[in-house]
Amino acid sequence: MTSNIVPSDPGRVLIFDTTLRDGEQSPGATMSHEEKLEIAQLLDEMGVDIIEAGFPIASEGDFNAVSEIAKLSKNATICGLSRANFKDIDRCWEAVKHANSPRIHTFIGTSPLHRAIPNLDQDQMAERIHETVTHARNLCDNIQWSPMDATRTEHDYLCRVVEIAIKAGATTINIPDTVGYTAPKESADLIRMLIERVPGADEIVFATHCHNDLGMATANSLAAVEAGARQVECTINGLGERAGNTALEEVAMALKVRHDIMPYTTGIDTRKIMNISRRVASVSGFPVQFNKAIVGKNAFAHESGIHQDGMLKNAETFEIMRPEDVGLAATNLVMGKHSGRAALKDKLKQLGVELADNQLMDVFTRFKDLADRKKEVYDDDILALVRVSDDAT
Ligand code: KIV
Numbered sequence: 001m002t003s004n005i006v007p008s009d010p011g012r013v014l015i016f017d018t019t020l021r022d023g024e025q026s027p028g029a030t031m032s033h034e035e036k037l038e039i040a041q042l043l044d045e046m047g048v049d050i051i052e053a054g055f056p057i058a059s060e061g062d063f064n065a066v067s068e069i070a071k072l073s074k075n076a077t078i079c080g081l082s083r084a085n086f087k088d089i090d091r092c093w094e095a096v097k098h099a100n101s102p103r104i105h106t107f108i109g110t111s112p113l114h115r116a117i118p119n120l121d122q123d124q125m126a127e128r129i130h131e132t133v134t135h136a137r138n139l140c141d142n143i144q145w146s147p148m149d150a151t152r153t154e155h156d157y158l159c160r161v162v163e164i165a166i167k168a169g170a171t172t173i174n175i176p177d178t179v180g181y182t183a184p185k186e187s188a189d190l191i192r193m194l195i196e197r198v199p200g201a202d203e204i205v206f207a208t209h210c211h212n213d214l215g216m217a218t219a220n221s222l223a224a225v226e227a228g229a230r231q232v233e234c235t236i237n238g239l240g241e242r243a244g245n246t247a248l249e250e251v252a253m254a255l256k257v258r259h260d261i262m263p264y265t266t267g268i269d270t271r272k273i274m275n276i277s278r279r280v281a282s283v284s285g286f287p288v289q290f291n292k293a294i295v296g297k298n299a300f301a302h303e304s305g306i307h308q309d310g311m312l313k314n315a316e317t318f319e320i321m322r323p324e325d326v327g328l329a330a331t332n333l334v335m336g337k338h339s340g341r342a343a344l345k346d347k348l349k350q351l352g353v354e355l356a357d358n359q360l361m362d363v364f365t366r367f368k369d370l371a372d373r374k375k376e377v378y379d380d381d382i383l384a385l386v387r388v389s390d391d392a393t
C-alpha cells in the first residue's frame with residue numbers, strides 16, 4: 001500500500017463522521033452555524049478520523065461552516081462533498097483547503113437508475129469520472145470518490161469505474177448503500193469482489209456507507225469491515241435521511257465489546273459518546289428513541305426484579321458494556337411494578353434509609369400497590385411510602 005491515507009495498522013478502521021452532511025440532510029435537522037462548529041469540535045475531540053463538514057456548493061451557509069470547521073479542527077481530516085463537476089469541486093476545495101488535512105469527496109450515481117438522471121451512457125459516465133477525479137486530484141492529494149447507489153450497480157461496471165477513479169488519483173473509494181438495500185453477506189461480498197478484481201485496490205482505502213432503511217446499516221458496515229473495508233461512514237445517533245445512516249456509537253461499541261471476534265480498532269474515545277449524542281439530539285431536534293442501542297434512555301436501565309437482582313449481585317449478568325465506557329455515570333435501576341425487594345432495599349440505602357425486615361416488607365407491599373397504578377415510582381414516592389409506613393407502625 002503506497003498512499004499515506006492508508007493506515008499502517010491493517011486492523012485500524014477509520015471513522016468518517018457525516019452527521020454534519022448526510023445527517024443534516026434529514027428533513028428538519030438543519031443546524032445553525034454555531035451548532036455545527038460545536039458538533040465538529042466534539043467529533044474532533046472524540047477521535048473521529050474524518051469529519052464530512054458539509055456540501056460547500058449547497059449554500060453560502062454550508063460553505064462558511066465547512067471553511068470555519070476546516071480552520072478550527074485540530075486532529076481530524078476535514079472533508080467536503082461535491083457532485084461530479086468542476087464548479088462543485090472547486091467550491092469544495094475553497095472551503096476545505098484551510099484544514100491541516102483537507103479532503104475532497106466527489107460522487108456520481110452509477111446504477112442504471114442513477115445513470116438515467118444525467119442521461120449519460122456507461123462510456124460517457126466513465127469519462128466524466130476520469131475528468132472530475134483528475135481535476136480534484138490536481139487540487140488536493142486526499143480524494144474520496146463514491147459511486148452512489150453502488151449496491152445496485154452492475155458488478156462489471158462498478159469494477160470498471162472504481163478502477164478509473166483509482167487511476168485518476170482517488171485515495172479512498174467509498175461504496176454507498178444509498179437506499180439501505182443490501183444485507184450483511186452481500187455487503188461483504190461486494191467489498192471482497194472489488195478488492196479481488198480491481199487493479200490498484202490495495203493502494204487505497206475502501207469505505208462503507210450504509211443507510212438504515214431495512215434496519216441493517218450497522219450489520220452491513222461491520223460485514224464490509226470484515227471483508228476488508230477500512231473506513232466506516234456513520235453519524236451520531238444514526239441521524240440521516242429516511243431511516244438514517246449507520247450509527248457511529250454502534251460501530252465503535254460493537255468493535256470494542258466484540259473485539260474477540262472482530263479484531264479491529266478505532267480511534268474513538270467511547271466515553272465521549274453520551275455527551276455528543278445528547279448534543280446532536282438537542283441541536284438537530286431529533287430525539288433519541290428510548291430503546292436505541294448504546295445511547296437510548298433505556299440502554300442501561302433495568303426494571304424487572306430478576307434483572308435488578310442480578311445487576312445488584314454482578315453487573316455483567318445483564319449488561320455487556322459498562323455504562324462508564326459510553327460516558328454514563330451508572331446503570332439506572334428503574335423502580336416499577338416489575339422491581340423486586342432487593343432493588344427496593346438498595347434504592348432505600350441510596351436514599352439513606354435502612355429498615356428492619358418487617359418494615360421493609362410493609363413498604364414493599366405499599367410500593368407494589370403504587371407501582372401497579374404508576375408507570376415509574378420516583379425517589380420521592382418511595383420516601384413518602386416510608387413515612388406512611390412509619391405512621392402506621
Ligand atoms: O448515500 C449516499 O450515496 C451518499 C453519497 C453522497 C456518498 O450519501
Ligand code: ZN
Binds near residue numbers: 022176178209
Ligand atoms: Zn448517504
